[in-house]
Amino acid sequence: MTTLRDVTTDTVDETRAEALRQELLRHLRGQGNVVNDHVAAAFAAVPRHRFLPDTSLDEAYADDAVITKLNDRGHPVSSVSAPWVQARMLELSGLGRGMRALEIGSGGYNAALMAELVGENGEVVSVDIDPEVTDRAQRLLAETGYDRVVRVQCADGTYGAGAAAPAEGFDAIVVTAQAPDLPPAWSDQLAPHGRLVVPLSFRGIHQVFAFGCEDGHLRSRGQTRCGFVGMQGDNRHTGHTIDLSDGDLRLGLNDDQHADADALRAALASATRTTTWTGVVLRNDEGVLPSLDLWLVATLSPCARIYASSRGVERGLSGWTIAAAATWEGGTLAYTTIRPATGGFELGVHAYGPNREQLADRLAERIRAWDSGGHRGSVEPTLRAYPAGTPVDQLAMGQIIDNRHTRLVISLP
Ligand SMILES: C[S@@+](CC[C@H](N)C(=O)[O-])C[C@H]1O[C@@H](n2cnc3c(N)ncnc32)[C@H](O)[C@@H]1O
CATH class of the missing domain: 3.30.310 (TATA-Binding Protein)
Incomplete structure (x- = not known):
C-alpha cells in the first residue's frame, strides 16, 4: 500500500502508535463505521498522533474527539473530531482517487484522511474561519507531508472555497461544524454527481446528512447521528x-x-x-x-x-x-x-x-x-433542501423548515 505521508522519525514510540492505529481501525470496522477498504487504508496510513502532538498516544488513538481550542467562556470551538464520525462521514462522502474535495472546518487529521482517499492526483481544500486553527493545521500537514495534496485557507466556509473552487465543482464537500442552513455556495460548488456531507441542526436535532443533487434540489442519501461545534460566521445559529x-x-x-x-x-x-x-x-x-x-x-x-x-x-x-x-x-x-x-x-x-x-x-x-410502529431503533427521514422561496406546490410532502437560504422538507418513508 502506498501512502502520501513522509515517513520521518521522532521521539514518539512509532511501533506502539502503529499498533494503536491498527487497534482503532479494528474497532471502527467492528462498529460498522469503516466498511470501504479505501477508508480503512486511509485510517491505517494517517498518523493521528502527529496531528495531536500535545496529547498522549492513548488519547490520540481513543475513539473520541480531542478539543484543541476553547473560547473565552470555556466552550469548545475547535477539535479534532472523533474517529467514528470522521469514518462515517468519509464513507458517506464517496471520495476516491483523483477527486476534488472541500473540507469546511480544519484540524489537519481529517484533511489528511481525505488526502489519502483522493491520492496524489486529487485535491483537498480545507477552510477554517479561525487563523489559529488554519496555522496549526497547515503546520501539521506540512510536517507530515500531506501539504502536497491539501491546501489550507482561512475564510468563512459559508462561502465554500470561494475563488479556489474548481469550475467543475467539488466531488465532495465535507462540513465539520454544526450548520443551521445550507448556504448557496455549497450547492453551487458541488459537482452534479457530488456529495455534500454536513452536520445539520434543526428544531434542536443534530444529525449528519449526506446530500446529492436531484431535480434542482438536494436530497439526503445517508445520515448518522452526531453533534459538532457550532458554525461561526455568516452561517451561524440564530433562533x-x-x-x-x-x-x-x-x-x-x-x-x-x-x-x-x-x-x-x-x-x-x-x-x-x-x-x-x-x-x-x-x-x-x-x-x-x-x-x-x-x-x-x-x-x-x-x-x-x-x-x-x-x-x-x-x-x-x-x-x-x-x-x-x-x-x-x-x-x-x-x-x-x-x-x-x-x-x-x-x-x-x-x-x-x-x-x-x-x-x-x-x-x-x-x-x-x-x-x-417499529421506529424505536432508528428513524431515518429523508431530508430535501430547496432554495428559499420555492412554492409549496413544488416541494415534496413533509414538515417544512424555513431557513434563510433553504426550505428543508423532512419526510418519513
Ligand atoms: C470540529 S472542528 C474541525 C475538525 C476537523 N475537520 C478534524 O480534523 O477533525 C470545527 C471547526 O470548524 C471551524 N468553523 C466554525 N465555523 C466556521 C466557518 N464559518 N467557516 C469555516 N470554519 C468554521 C472552527 O473554527 C473549528 O476549527
Missing part, C-alpha cells in the same frame, strides 16, 4: 428562546417558528396542568431518545425543544433537564416528561392552557405511534 417560567422552563425556537409568549407564560402561571402517561418506557441505557425526537420533528407541527433547569425539575415543571420535545397552539403548551418505571423511565406529557387535554393527547399519540 430565539422564550422564558416561560422565571428562567426554569425555556422554549427554543428556530427563526421560522412563532409562539404567543404572553399566552404561554399565563398558562404556566395558572399552574393548571394535565399530565398524560403514555405507557412507553425508555429502558436504561437504551439510547433511543434521539430517534423519538427525530420522529416527532418529522411527524408533528409545530415541534421544538423545551429546556427545564434543575430548579424547574425541583419545582415539578418537568421530570428531566434534558432538551425535551414540545408542541403548542395559541396559549396551550404540551411537552414530554418522564417518571421512573421498572427498568427505566416512562414517557409522559405535561400540558398547560385551555386546550391542554387535546394537545397532551396529540403528543402522547405520536409517542405511542413511534413505539408501536
Whole structure:
C-alpha cells in the first residue's frame, strides 16, 4: 500500500502508535463505521498522533474527539473530531482517487484522511474561519507531508472555497461544524454527481446528512447521528428562546417558528396542568431518545425543544433537564416528561392552557405511534433542501423548515 505521508522519525514510540492505529481501525470496522477498504487504508496510513502532538498516544488513538481550542467562556470551538464520525462521514462522502474535495472546518487529521482517499492526483481544500486553527493545521500537514495534496485557507466556509473552487465543482464537500442552513455556495460548488456531507441542526436535532443533487434540489442519501461545534460566521445559529417560567422552563425556537409568549407564560402561571402517561418506557441505557425526537420533528407541527433547569425539575415543571420535545397552539403548551418505571423511565406529557387535554393527547399519540410502529431503533427521514422561496406546490410532502437560504422538507418513508 502506498501512502502520501513522509515517513520521518521522532521521539514518539512509532511501533506502539502503529499498533494503536491498527487497534482503532479494528474497532471502527467492528462498529460498522469503516466498511470501504479505501477508508480503512486511509485510517491505517494517517498518523493521528502527529496531528495531536500535545496529547498522549492513548488519547490520540481513543475513539473520541480531542478539543484543541476553547473560547473565552470555556466552550469548545475547535477539535479534532472523533474517529467514528470522521469514518462515517468519509464513507458517506464517496471520495476516491483523483477527486476534488472541500473540507469546511480544519484540524489537519481529517484533511489528511481525505488526502489519502483522493491520492496524489486529487485535491483537498480545507477552510477554517479561525487563523489559529488554519496555522496549526497547515503546520501539521506540512510536517507530515500531506501539504502536497491539501491546501489550507482561512475564510468563512459559508462561502465554500470561494475563488479556489474548481469550475467543475467539488466531488465532495465535507462540513465539520454544526450548520443551521445550507448556504448557496455549497450547492453551487458541488459537482452534479457530488456529495455534500454536513452536520445539520434543526428544531434542536443534530444529525449528519449526506446530500446529492436531484431535480434542482438536494436530497439526503445517508445520515448518522452526531453533534459538532457550532458554525461561526455568516452561517451561524440564530433562533430565539422564550422564558416561560422565571428562567426554569425555556422554549427554543428556530427563526421560522412563532409562539404567543404572553399566552404561554399565563398558562404556566395558572399552574393548571394535565399530565398524560403514555405507557412507553425508555429502558436504561437504551439510547433511543434521539430517534423519538427525530420522529416527532418529522411527524408533528409545530415541534421544538423545551429546556427545564434543575430548579424547574425541583419545582415539578418537568421530570428531566434534558432538551425535551414540545408542541403548542395559541396559549396551550404540551411537552414530554418522564417518571421512573421498572427498568427505566416512562414517557409522559405535561400540558398547560385551555386546550391542554387535546394537545397532551396529540403528543402522547405520536409517542405511542413511534413505539408501536417499529421506529424505536432508528428513524431515518429523508431530508430535501430547496432554495428559499420555492412554492409549496413544488416541494415534496413533509414538515417544512424555513431557513434563510433553504426550505428543508423532512419526510418519513
Ligand atoms: C470540529 S472542528 C474541525 C475538525 C476537523 N475537520 C478534524 O480534523 O477533525 C470545527 C471547526 O470548524 C471551524 N468553523 C466554525 N465555523 C466556521 C466557518 N464559518 N467557516 C469555516 N470554519 C468554521 C472552527 O473554527 C473549528 O476549527
